[in-house]
Amino acid sequence: MKRIRCLSLLFATLLCVSVSGQGVEKVKDSKNSYNSIIDMLRGEPGVTIKGTGENGTMPAIYIRGLGTNTEYHQPVFVVDGLRTDNILYVQPDQVYSITIIKDGTASIYGMEGANGVIEIKTKGAVEAQKQIAQEEKQIRKKARREKRARRKKKVE
Numbered sequence: 001m002k003r004i005r006c007l008s009l010l011f012a013t014l015l016c017v018s019v020s021g022q023g024v025e026k027v028k029d030s031k032n033s034y035n036s037i038i039d040m041l042r043g044e045p046g047v048t049i050k051g052t053g054e055n056g057t058m059p060a061i062y063i064r065g066l067g068t069n070t071e072y073h074q075p076v077f078v079v080d081g082l083r084t085d086n087i088l089y090v091q092p093d094q095v096y097s098i099t100i101i102k103d104g105t106a107s108i109y110g111m112e113g114a115n116g117v118i119e120i121k122t123k124g125a126v127e128a129q130k131q132i133a134q135e136e137k138q139i140r141k142k143a144r145r146e147k148r149a150r151r152k153k154k155v156e
Helices: 002-020 037-042 104-115 123-155
Strands: 024-027 048-050 060-062 076-079 082-084 095-101 117-122
Touching: 037 048, 037 095, 076 104, 095 104, 095 123, 104 117, 117 123
Parallel strands: 076 117
Antiparallel strands: 024 095, 048 060, 076 082, 095 117
């Protein structure tokens, strides 16, 4: 029985590692200078871009190769948690990280995710998340202090 538990624990650990390793988030450094978000995506492994993105039109972007599932070959673009059709408005100096999802993990986006997903986090969104987390921490601290004070009054 002990051996079965160990094996199931090992399997669960391996499963967790393999699930969490599907999309690799790359934090962008500010050492490289890019002209556009399309230039940033050109350097990503597994991403093929046809076109330049000039004149405000999106170039053809392929994540899972040229023979993708549908005529609509564009991947799903998610900027700060919101889906969008056009990412040309994102400035390269504001990008915190880019995550390319190529496999079954993209299924959380439905059929649209069949051609892959590009998740972009901006520095502004990351700072906002940190600010919210800090405020939540302060609220929890205050609630704990109030709870301790009420307990102390009951004991006295």
